[in-house]
Amino acid sequence: MFDFDAGDDLDLIVETARSFAGEELSPRLRDHESARSVDAGVRAKFSEIGLAGLELPEAAGGAGLGSLARALVNEELGAADAGAALALDPLGAALYPLLELGDEGTLRELALPLLEADAARALLVCEDDAALVGSIDSAGDRITGSVPWVPSDRCDLLVLLGRESAVVVREGVRLEPLHGSGLRAAGASELRLDEAPVLARWRGRPGAARAMARARIHQASLLLGVLRQAADFSRQYALERQAFGKPIAHHQALAFLITDMRIAVDGARLLLHEAAWRLDTAEGGEAAAAAAYAEAIDASLLVGPNGVQILGGHGFMQDYPVEKWMRESRALGLALGGLDAAREDAGRALCDGAEKSSFATFSFGEAV
Amino acid sequence: MEFEIDDAMRERLAVVRERGRTEARPKGLEADRLGRPIPVDDPYFKTLIERGEGRTRWPGPDGKNRETGAKSTRTTVMALLSAEEFAYWDRGVGVAQPGPGLPEGNVLSMGTDEQKERFLSRFLEPDRPRWACFGMTEPSCGSDAAAIQTTARKDGDGWVLNGAKCFIGGASRADWILVQATLDPSKGREAHRAFFVDQGTPGLGGFKIEKKMGLKAYESTSFSLQDCRVPDENLLGGEARYQQTAGFKTAMRTFNAGRPVIAANAVGIGRAALDEALAFAGDHDMLGRERVRDRLERSARKLKLARLMCLKAGWLADAQKPNILEASMSKALAAQVGQEATSLGMELLGTVGARGDHLIEKLYRDVKAMDIVEGTGQIQRVIMARHLVQLPR
Ligand SMILES: Cc1cc2nc3c(=O)[nH]c(=O)nc-3n(C[C@H](O)[C@H](O)[C@H](O)COP(=O)(O)OP(=O)(O)OC[C@H]3O[C@@H](n4cnc5c(N)ncnc54)[C@H](O)[C@@H]3O)c2cc1C
Numbered sequence: 001m002f003d004f005d006a007g008d009d010l011d012l013i014v015e016t017a018r019s020f021a022g023e024e025l026s027p028r029l030r031d032h033e034s035a036r037s038v039d040a041g042v043r044a045k046f047s048e049i050g051l052a053g054l055e056l057p058e059a060a061g062g063a064g065l066g067s068l069a070r071a072l073v074n075e076e077l078g079a080a081d082a083g084a085a086l087a088l089d090p091l092g093a094a095l096y097p098l099l100e101l102g103d104e105g106t107l108r109e110l111a112l113p114l115l116e117a118d119a120a121r122a123l124l125v126c127e128d129d130a131a132l133v134g135s136i137d138s139a140g141d142r143i144t145g146s147v148p149w150v151p152s153d154r155c156d157l158l159v160l161l162g163r164e165s166a167v168v169v170r171e172g173v174r175l176e177p178l179h180g181s182g183l184r185a186a187g188a189s190e191l192r193l194d195e196a197p198v199l200a201r202w203r204g205r206p207g208a209a210r211a212m213a214r215a216r217i218h219q220a221s222l223l224l225g226v227l228r229q230a231a232d233f234s235r236q237y238a239l240e241r242q243a244f245g246k247p248i249a250h251h252q253a254l255a256f257l258i259t260d261m262r263i264a265v266d267g268a269r270l271l272l273h274e275a276a277w278r279l280d281t282a283e284g285g286e287a288a289a290a291a292a293y294a295e296a297i298d299a300s301l302l303v304g305p306n307g308v309q310i311l312g313g314h315g316f317m318q319d320y321p322v323e324k325w326m327r328e329s330r331a332l333g334l335a336l337g338g339l340d341a342a343r344e345d346a347g348r349a350l351c352d353g354a355e356k357s358s359f360a361t362f363s364f365g366e367a368v
Numbered sequence: 369m370e371f372e373i374d375d376a377m378r379e380r381l382a383v384v385r386e387r388g389r390t391e392a393r394p395k396g397l398e399a400d401r402l403g404r405p406i407p408v409d410d411p412y413f414k415t416l417i418e419r420g421e422g423r424t425r426w427p428g429p430d431g432k433n434r435e436t437g438a439k440s441t442r443t444t445v446m447a448l449l450s451a452e453e454f455a456y457w458d459r460g461v462g463v464a465q466p467g468p469g470l471p472e473g474n475v476l477s478m479g480t481d482e483q484k485e486r487f488l489s490r491f492l493e494p495d496r497p498r499w500a501c502f503g504m505t506e507p508s509c510g511s512d513a514a515a516i517q518t519t520a521r522k523d524g525d526g527w528v529l530n531g532a533k534c535f536i537g538g539a540s541r542a543d544w545i546l547v548q549a550t551l552d553p554s555k556g557r558e559a560h561r562a563f564f565v566d567q568g569t570p571g572l573g574g575f576k577i578e579k580k581m582g583l584k585a586y587e588s589t590s591f592s593l594q595d596c597r598v599p600d601e602n603l604l605g606g607e608a609r610y611q612q613t614a615g616f617k618t619a620m621r622t623f624n625a626g627r628p629v630i631a632a633n634a635v636g637i638g639r640a641a642l643d644e645a646l647a648f649a650g651d652h653d654m655l656g657r658e659r660v661r662d663r664l665e666r667s668a669r670k671l672k673l674a675r676l677m678c679l680k681a682g683w684l685a686d687a688q689k690p691n692i693l694e695a696s697m698s699k700a701l702a703a704q705v706g707q708e709a710t711s712l713g714m715e716l717l718g719t720v721g722a723r724g725d726h727l728i729e730k731l732y733r734d735v736k737a738m739d740i741v742e743g744t745g746q747i748q749r750v751i752m753a754r755h756l757v758q759l760p761r
Contacts, residue, residue, distance in 0.1 A: 129719045149719040179401075179724035181732075188724065243512040244761075253746045305707060308581070308736055312510050312744055313535045316581050316737050317588075323581035323733075330714055330732065331722040338718050340659055 004273075010069055016049055017073045021080035029081050029321055032185035036153060038087045043119060046088045052115055055095060060107045066280035067214050067289075071221040071272055078225020082328055083185030085222055086151050087121070090114040093218045094122035094159040096211035097166035101202035110168065110200075114156055122157040123150050124215055125191070128337035132193075136162040137203075142195045143169060151331075153177060153187030158196075161211055165203040172196030182328035210279070212345075213289035215336055217276050220289075220296040223332040224268055227299055230307030230325040231261040238310050248310070257306060264299035271295045287349030294342040297333035304329035376438035377446055384450050388457025391415075396458030399585035400730050405577065406464050406585050408541045413466055413497035422466035422498070424491035426476060426484055433492055444625075444682035448632040452675065455636030459734055460585030462633070463537055466497035470537065471546035473625060474502070474562065478605040486601075487544055487564055501542040503533040507590070510535075511747050513548075514557045518593060520549040525600050527563060529571070529593040539589035540575040543567055546604065547593065562604035571596030582733030625685070626742045631678040631698035634706035634738035638671045641706075641731045645713040648720070648728075660716065667712050670705035678702055693755050700748035703739035710735050 006014065024042045025032070032038050038046075046052070054069055056062020063069070077085035086092060091111055098106050114120040125147050127136055132145030143160070158169045172194055180188025235258050238249035248254050275292040278285025304326040308315035315322045333339060373381070391412065399406050406412065416422050427433050435442050454462040468475070468491045475487060490498060509515045518531025529549055539545055544566050551559040565572055574592040600607070646655075646664060654660045678698035684691035713728035714721040721729050739745045753759035 147719065149722040151722070181722050181724040181729045183722075188722075190723065243509065243515070248511075251746070253749060257746075301711060305711075305736060305739075309739060309745065313505060313740055316740060317535070318579040318581065323736075326736065327581070327733065330711065334714065334718050334722050339715055340657075343659070 006068070006072060010065075010072055013051075013054075013063075013065075013069060014072045014076060017051060017076040020045065020049055020051075021076050025077070025080035025084045028084075029324070030318075032081060032084050032087075033324065034184075036184050036187050037119070038084050038185060042084075043088060052088070052090060055099070056091075056107070056111070057099075060112060067217045067276035068273065068280050070214075071217050071224075071276040074218060074221035075225040075228065075269070078222035079229040080225075081185055082222045082226050082332060083151065083183035085225075086183060086186035087119075090117070090120045090156075091122050092124060093215040094124040094157060096124070096214040096218075097159045097161050097202070097208070098168075100211040100214070101166050101204055101207040102200070103202075106200070110157055110170075117156065119154075120156040121152045121154050121186075122159065123152055123155050123191070124159050124161060125150065126212065126215070126336045126341075127160060127162040128341050129335060130160060132160075136160045136167045136201075137165050141198050142172075143167060143193050143198055144195055145193050147191040149178060149180070150175070150189055150191045151180070151183045151186040153189055155191065158191070158193075161208060161215070164205045164208055165201060166208060166211065167198050168200040169193065169196045170199050180331075182324065182331040209286045212336070213275070213279055213286040216289045216293040216342065217272065217279065219332060219336055220268075220272050220293040221276075223296045223300060223329060224265065224272060226325050226329045226332065227265050227268070227296070227303040230322060230329065231258070231265050231303050233325075234258070234261075234307045234310035234315075234322060241311075254310065257310070261303045261306060264302050268292070268296045268299040287346050290342040290345035290349070293336070294339055294346055297339045297342070300329040300333050373445075373449065374438070374440050376441050377449065380437075380441045380446060381449055381453055384453045385457075388454055392454060392458040392461040396461045396585050397727070397730070399460065399464075400582070403579075403584055405587040406461070408497070416466060417494055417497050422491070422494055424468050424472060424488045426472075426488040426492070428489070428492050429481075429485055444628075444685040445679055448628055448678055448682040451629045452632040452636040452639070452678075455633035456640045457636075458585065459633045459637055459738075460583040463583070464586035466494070466499050467491060468500045470502040470626075471500050474546060474604065478562075478609065480606050482601065483564070483604065483606075490543065499538045499542045501536055501538040501545050503536045503539065503545050503547045503591075505533060505535050507532055507534045511744055514560075515553075516548060516550055516560070517553055518547065518549040519553065520551055520561055520563060522551075523597070526597050527600070527603065529563060529565065529596040529598065532574075532590065532592045534590035535578060535588045536591065537586055537588055539591055540577060540587060545572075545591075561610065563598050564602040564604065565593070565596060565598055569596055569598060581736065582730065583737055627695040627699040627748070628678045628681040628685075628691075630738055630742045631674065631681070631695075631702035634699075634702040634735060635671055635675045635678060637731050637735045637738065638667070638674075638702075638706035638709035641710040641713040641728050641735075642667055642671060644726075644728050644731075645709075645716050648713075649716055654716065663712055663715075667705070667709045670701075671709060674698065674702040674705045693752055696743070696748040696751045699738075699742065700745050700752070703735075703745055706735045706738055 024045055028039060051073060053062035054065050058064040091114060098111055114122055130145055130147045155173045155175055158173050160167045173196055174192040175189035178188040178190055238254055239247050241248045271292040275285050275288035278288050307322040308326050311320055311322055314320055395406060395412055468488060504513055506516050521528045544564050547563050547565050549561055549563060571594045576590045577587045580588060649655050649660055681691045681694035681698045684694055710732040714732050717726055717728055720726055
């Protein structure tokens, strides 16, 4: 049966994330941005509430939840500060190849130590975003190449994800700091690999595809949070700001823009939740995740710049956060191969019928 | 019909291009990296002054300072082509240029001879880089310019100004600021007056250079006026002029002439992003992909049509024909397609765009202001709608 409720358990987690984000992250938005890191006290509080292990299996001491939980939590964190959200999560999307492709010892050896360390960061880079000598599928035991940008100033573990395999690297990773267009609370660097030894290599197309899908949910939900906040902040501003004798929100041109922004955000959220749910219930969902990321990026093109627009000249100034959200909503849409790769995957599935596409995409009941 | 420019225009444009490439682009990137406006004493400004730039269009008391060169290069169309080309290299540096800037038009059309002499003659052969600026926007009102709250109160042989202005380009470095104020906030536009306020006048202060998302090469500055006293002679046009009705229209006239310029700026920024995107896509073997080609084609098409719209607005102005609709249309459209071009550029760059050190990323931040200054995109549509469907005020 249809049910758009997340359920009490998830609601509780979301509420925890929301109050943490509102109390700890939002007020320090600009501080974290200029410090390129999250305040130690805030990090400690984040550890306490236990969100770092959200998707770790229970056997590994985590909450054993899936992509839907991640999507809901990330929306809350992203609404406060997507950069800080990345900084706070030691495993991030790098967890997915470990879960989907790795073996039993993987988590124990590679992931759990990062949860213990202070401010550790595992990074996921998809092969589309990296300039590598050779592909990660090739058999060599060393890897050389570069990644133009990672939202981090450190790398405790690097997972490179390709279409058919994933490679883990820990040594031989060099980071050169960058200014970064956004998400600076997480840092910003160019990443270089110079004959870095391959620590582990796993193969498997389905696992790689699932890891990619979960990473897209992760990214899309942070983006969604930013968009929700940009839309809502500017909506509220528009109710207070007066021009021509009434709140600017009551000029229809702006009122309709505000409504369209809301449509974009709510629409993107529905695709996201459906895709996450599909991934969690192991019924495929890779194409749906690609479509959800594509839709979130689409929405960002409307919502990011118009968040600034609604504040007029004030929006262009850094005294307000909307300019930050415009920059960051764009940056969040550039990773994992960006819009093109997402549309490619979603379009392929539709046209190749790989996922019984018309069934999954358009209709319920039996496919015709 | 003809869609070509003549040799004189081409030559003029080539000069702008060369200066844009060698000077404006590097200066703009530097200011962006350092996150501050180009300093007043930067040698770049001195070079401009030595080269004869940063001057007034005012013919001077004896009428000798006439513009020279071919007639075609003294047209609005030429000004728009130059504005586009300069913005292609760096729009922020364009605004940072010394000179009488935005208020010059008002002074030329409304000022008394004595005021032109007093406020513009220093720009005839400036001894050093000098600026002037126009202060309209206030913290609580921008689009609704009729609602400004800065007051002017008559006091003996002068005026006393009180209020606050924000986002005023070049305010802290300007020799004088043309401040828009009202005699009575309840009376709307007919009570508006413009006053020359000299830098250093007691009561003028509290300058705050804003931190902006983009266009960092020039300062956008907020300031306040506290019992700031200016003499009678500083009322633009003198009192007699206002016995008629002109108050608010002065400011609006400036904005009318300005809209196609902002549109041209937006096209220039968009074109720069498109060129960078094409180069990047070429270097990365992306041009063979239909998905990429389609979007580049669309962007190029929209930019070109925005440019034509903007030139049409300028051409109408040159022919002294009404261009209100075209001016607003060009700005509404150009700001949008300029923004889309930079956003597409980011998309094609992928993670390279997120590094924060690629020109397209800067253009993405810069271009947003084109939909805000000189009447936001919404206001352009309101203006058009007043004409097209008599949208009530
Ligand atoms: C980089 C920069 C440089 C600037 N330089 C100068 C300068 O040199 N001198 C100067 O005087 N000013 C300057 N400004 C200010 C600029 O002119 C104003 O920001 C602009 O007019 C918008 O006013 P506002 O910021 O008060 O926005 P508001 O008027 O508060 O508008 C907020 C939002 O409401 C919308 N809105 C308002 N009225 C309506 C309506 N009737 N229907 C639909 N929507 C509506 C607007 O479109 C906007 O989206 C500058 C601004 C910037 C960003």
